[in-house]
Amino acid sequence: MSAFSFKQLDVFSREPLMGNPLAVVLGADEVDDARMAAFARWTNLSETTFVLKPVDPRADYRVRIFTTAKELPFAGHPTLGTCHAWLESGGMPKGEEIIQECGIGLVRIRRSDNQLAFTAPPFRRFEPVEAQLLERVRLGMGLEPGAILDARWVDNGVGWLAIRLADRASVLALQPDYSQLLGLAIGAFAPWNPAVDGDEAQFEVRAFVPGEGMPEDPVTGSLNAGIARWLLSEGLAPDSYVASQGTAMGRKGRVYVQRVDDDIWIGGAAVTCIDGQVSL
Structure with missing residues (x-):
């Protein structure tokens, strides 16, 4: 058993305990897959990450991202939180931007205004949701017919299905029946x-992942990235906007979206809450 540097962060918040927690194990090249998965189950957080030396020479570091149930090729709050932890522990990027290597490839990250932002990955799947599945989602969410104004697959590596509702109150009032929604990753959103x-x-915004240790994710970068690509592609949002998430869970997450030329940047703050070592 070896000791590794460890940080636990709050992401998408400058105030501790008001964002989305993330566990980060640094210098984890010697940790095997089974141990990574076991530690992620033990933390019981939405995600736990492990920082390794990059394989791609263009990358500054490589990250592996685990939920309590599986490994993900990409996720948003782990991207920002891992980058924050890597920089705080002395990581020095090769260029002006930080380049993260993960399951979907290379992700660009920039620093500005005391926060970090990553480029929204391209869609793996972006299309309307089939009628039979959408009806299952409607029933599982406890919504009346017609309450879902539109729905899209906004899959950028996590498999998100997003539904658009009429107003913020409708989003905050959702009380899903998770037993009807197992196997899905569902985002719900509406304008303020x-x-x-x-x-x-x-x-x-709210994010639901039935079957995970935490079935509602407090603040979700990958989902917000997918929603941003959808909204901006159809002219349903300005080039710069802020998304609120976590309200229903007593959090105050803020996700900052900005389109610059062909890039969509998904940003937020991060703060370290625990700094020490973990034995694995």
């Missing part, structure tokens, strides 16, 4: 009404 909700954010 400035007259009712204020102007701190422009959209409310």
Whole structure:
């Protein structure tokens, strides 16, 4: 058993305990797959990451991302949180941007305004949701007929299915029956009404992953990346906006979306809550 540097962070929040927690094991090249999976189950967080030396010479580091149930090729809050931990532990990028290597390939990350942002990955699947499955989702979400205004597969490596609702209150009122939704990763979102909700954010988002240790994810970068690509491709959002997530869980996550030329950047803050070592 060996000791490894370890950090536990809060991502998409500058305030500890108000974002999405992430466990990060640094210098984990000697940790085998089974041990990684076991540690991720033990943390019982939505994701746990392991930082390794890159294989691709263009990358600054490589990351492996585990939920309590499986390994993911990509995820958003682990990307920002792992980068924060790597930089904080003395990581030095080769260029102006940080290049992360993960299951989907290379992901670009930039630093600005005391936060990090990654480029939204391209879709693996972007298409309307088939009618029979959408009806299953509607029933599992406890929604009335017609409550789902639109739905799309917005899969960028995680398999997200996103549904658009009419207003923020409808999103916050969702009480899913997870037993009906097993095997799906579902995002729900709606615009804020400035007259009712204020102007701190422009959209409310929730993310549900039935069957995981935490069936609702507090703040989700990959889902927000997929929603941003959908909204911006159809002119349903401005080039720069803020998404609120975690409200229903007592969190205050903020995801900053910005389109610059052909890139869509998904940004947020991160703060270290635990810094030490773990024996694996």
